[in-house]
Amino acid sequence: MKTAVIQFPGSNCDADALHAARLLLDDGAQFVWHTETALPEGTELVFLPGGFSYGDHLRSGAIAARSPIMNAVKAHAEAGGYVLGVCNGFQVLTEAGLLPGALSRNKELHFMCKPVHLRVENNATDFSRAYGPGQIIEIPIAHGEGNYYADAATIAELEEGGRVVFRYADNPNGSLNDIAGIVNERGNVLGMMPHPERAVELLLGSEDGKGVFESLKTVKK
């Protein structure tokens, strides 16, 4: 699956995203600098990596969501192309209006880096097919602002539509309904706070994140 990893100034999981994408999806995966206005020809997956884009100035992800490349990313999503936003990438997706809700400060008010357990709530999406229904997986989190919030109507819509893909088994940050990752209505845009790209090699402790990439790989074109 031809993959483009977007680099904003301040992205810091960009190289990790590229590494995982090359390992599991596309050995020709490449970076795209935020000032570009078009994605590389034939891009199938846009990966918005973690980090502190624009130094988290204003709000996490707010400035990145308005950078030139994001018009191309929105067009890609509207055309049914896949978009995966992890951590700061998830924040960018909510700021860009590609996913509903917002991510506010963790309830403990500080940054947290640790492995957490997630339950795969919906394994029928193109991002989660490789997992079993209700499977418990271990993937690390590393964020200060991962507390998912949306109004009651939106939460109900997400729940009823099966759009909550991953849920924390033991909520670390105060997210409503223990939400760790959601998809858009069409199912081609996933945002999640935990870092699947950090859990794709046993050497680093867990390969439970591989399923996200393997799911995408098996999508029928």
Place this chain on the structure above:
Amino acid sequence: MTSQSLRDQAATFGLTTEEYDLFVSQLGREPNALEAAIVGAMWSEHCGYKNSRPLFRAFPTTGPQVLQGPGENAGVVDIGDGWGVAFKMESHNHPSAVEPVQGAATGVGGILRDIFAMGARPFAVLDSLRFGNPDSPRTRFLVNGVVDGIAHYGNAIGVPTVGGEVTFHPSYQENPLVNVMALGLLRHEDLATGTMGEVGNQIVYVGSKTGRDGLGGAVFSSADLSAASQADRPAVQVGDPFMEKLLLEATLEAIQAGLVAGVQDMGAAGLVSSTCEMAYRASLGITMDLDKVPTREEGMVPMELCLSESQERMILVPVPGKEQALHDLLAKWELDVVTIGEVEAHDRYRLTWKGEVVCDLPVALLNEAPKYTREGVESADIRAARERDLSGVPLPGDLGAVLLELLSHPTIASKRPIFERYDHQVMTNTVVVPGAADAAVLRVKGSPMGVAATSDCNPRFVQLDPYAGAAAAVAEAARNLACVGATPLAITDNLNFGNPHRPEVYYQLQQAVQGIADACRALNTPVTGGNVSLYNQYTEGDHKVAIHPTPTIGMVGVLPDVTVRASLNLKAAGQTLLLLGHRAEKGWSDSIGASQYLETVHGLEAGQVPPVDLDLAQKVVDGTLALIRAGLTDTAHDCAEGGLAVALAEMAIAGGLGLNVSLDAPASVRADALLFGEAHSRVIVAVEDAAAAGAKLDELGLPYAVLGETVEAPKVTIAAPAQHVHLSVNLESLKTAWEEPLKGILG
């Protein structure tokens, strides 16, 4: 200002009157005020090492593994296959004492610039932190601030914080220590240096604009702390990790594209020290136009432009002919880029401002600060404490309770509440997370190798016996690396001491340097660089509180195969526990001297520091590595603070398994010395095949003892028949004692 009043004010520039006179006589004229301030900064301890450098001649600095020794932004070791590791440790003690968040944050930022200035991509940070009384509000304020600062900077820039130390002792109450070590990875061909290169080269300023922050920081950090230091808060800089991330990427891209002839971070004493040191290394002169320096505010004067320590600024010297290419590349990263001067065929450090020459000094004179060799005298109080007879110290009735008390001492207790606030996994190289083993381990992508790093020092040992204590720190670092399966390669040191003008402090510095030198020679770990932080002394009227002397050792090692390694957690029941380094007749720790136990339980810092046998230290490193690499063990842990009993308990807690050991020490050994004494050169391993492990150790001539075995039952049982000890504590109590204390200190 007249020259007479300049002389009177020499102290405000950080010079003694004698130093001022020496400068004038060598210069052959009176300086102007700017020149006096520049020489004051360059001759500060921080930049000029005037009290410490003469001692450094004792250090071994060469070896086949050393690609870059002392004198550059960072040292570099060869790890094989064309890879090198740049590493260095630096202190940010004084800034952290007055403004902990920014003090610690800019400590991280500064050391990272030293690493990428070598052409290496920073890939790990370790912090060695020392605080005062854990119960005091000031300590809570400092701990929370420092941890926030490290997290703020390290997490944002995306370099994992993978290890370090956090300890508590009243001597650091007013003057905490924040020592930050960073490692970077490079291909040999990308190694860069801080030189001006050749005549005609341009001098390019890149990064943040220059502001009025951090003015006089080098001088500030080279004086005692006092209540008045709070007024020096403007001497603390403010960091911007976002800017540094851009600077990092841009600098590395420029070096790798072959556009850079020389590069250096603007650190202490800012623009002046960076350009002056680069000129000195090239043995050439330079002229710079201060009007070209990008400024954050209007009306800045030469003194401010020269000595500001605004963060995130670098000096780059383009390869001749590549000037435009370099400018274009830096502009892509949205950085300020200005050519501010040129390298010339003379020996002067010349600065112009508004068309006038405002500084014209010999480069060599600025870089060759006077060196002092002082008379060191041991403090009589410390000698008395060391020689104190400890035979009257009462033996506690309940040794199980002592074990719990030691595990819950904040120095020993779990640091999880701290390291969970640091992103320790970004860059996806962290193979061993903080707390899981005696050293951090990172993989090298595209290679089978791993890199291990640790920082170590037991300041109580150094206080009581600076020579033995410093040697012990080097030996402990080597053991910690061996316990993860890494061959020790080299060290960087961060020498934190009190005021060297006091003979008893100078004595400590002298002895500690010799101890480090001898241990590094014996263990084949040369010194590739370091940092000196003196004047760690808090003055209140006539009352002077110096910190415990703390020569922090940062050591780096290599694992030929990162999958062949060990960690400290017990992994299976039914394995045999061996104690390596045990010498038949005197193998058991037979002294409580200088131990954490003696301090915590009896309130005494006294007794002889256990002697360091460097030959045995090397054998224990070799033996531990041999067992790991032969596949005979994947579980190893060094015995340090709290002795054998604490080490065993830590292994059980981490593994969630019990153990059952019996110590057959002779009756002449005290029970507390046996359990909690801190004899060196001891490593505990758990092995499946005790006979094969024994044969291997015999072959190497390394003495060892069989302690007992690991068990399923969640209980730590330690017996010592001759001492009538039978201690049995359940794992849950040990775990609670160890896990809870730091949670209460962090807000």
